[in-house]
Amino acid sequence: MDERDFLAGRFEAHRDHLRAVAYRMLGSLSEADDAVQEAWLRLSRSDTDEIENLGGWLTTVVGRVCLNMLRARTARREEPLDVHVPDPVISSPDNFTPEHEALMADSVGLALLVVLETLTPAERLAFVLHDMFAVPFDEIAPIVGRTSTATRQLASRARRRVQSAAPAPDANLAQQREVVDAFLAAARTGDFNGLLAVLDPDVVVRTDGGSLRPSTTRRGAKLVAGGAIIFSQIAELTRPAIVNGAPGAVAISGSRPISLAAFTVARGKVVALDILTDPDRLHDLDLTFLDD
CATH class of the missing domain: 3.10.450.50 (Nuclear Transport Factor 2; Chain: A,)
Structure with missing residues (x-):
């Protein structure tokens, strides 16, 4: 096995996690795949000897890619959308698909994704990475170009909006x-x-x-x-x-x-x-x- 194949294998071990991050950030399955592919391209061009925590590094890269995609999406819109239902992940009620299980490991309902669509790109990044994937604010701050304190405030603002507009579903x-x-x-x-x-x-x-x-x-x-x-x-x-x-x-x-x-x-x-x-x-x- 050559070095590139070895690197590809390590990347594949993180793919499901990265796709889950990107889906929550973008609400689009195809764009999530694009973001994950871009992360692989950046990894393949990087000096991996300098990367101590590959999973953390890839999560940060995907977050940055998604942030840029959200900002580009916002810039293209002439008017804000009244309602946008993100791409749903659908299964038979009798059998979850493997894709569904991977994306819904930390279940995120469609109602929550609809509310995430109303956040600013920076708010969405801070909330998704910190509240859903426990990424520290110190690691999120450089992505949005703000201090750790300001990033914490972004997440807090997003959290209040989410909690008021997207009630937590019953567990059963x-x-x-x-x-x-x-x-x-x-x-x-x-x-x-x-x-x-x-x-x-x-x-x-x-x-x-x-x-x-x-x-x-x-x-x-x-x-x-x-x-x-x-x-x-x-x-x-x-x-x-x-x-x-x-x-x-x-x-x-x-x-x-x-x-x-x-x-x-x-x-x-x-x-x-x-x-x-x-x-x-x-x-x-x-x-x-x-x-x-």
């Missing part, structure tokens, strides 16, 4: 599934009171329709219940799924998916519902498990 997945199943059953039968029974009074529904459809945010149990009943009349079939480690559902009409929904269940109620209806992005999702 089976109990979450029961709540979601009750929601879907009530929607199918037009049971308005049944929907109110499983919806938090302040439930929020965020819908990302892509560039051709308006993105919307709805709040309040009565408004959400009414919308769920109307939509259930459009969908011919709804299949359960696991979306980012939490219960979800795929709505199908005319043999094609028309929406993907991720539920956040807290205190036994649905507190958030993030829905992707962008036809182009739905077309790109791997939904082969629906055919099982």
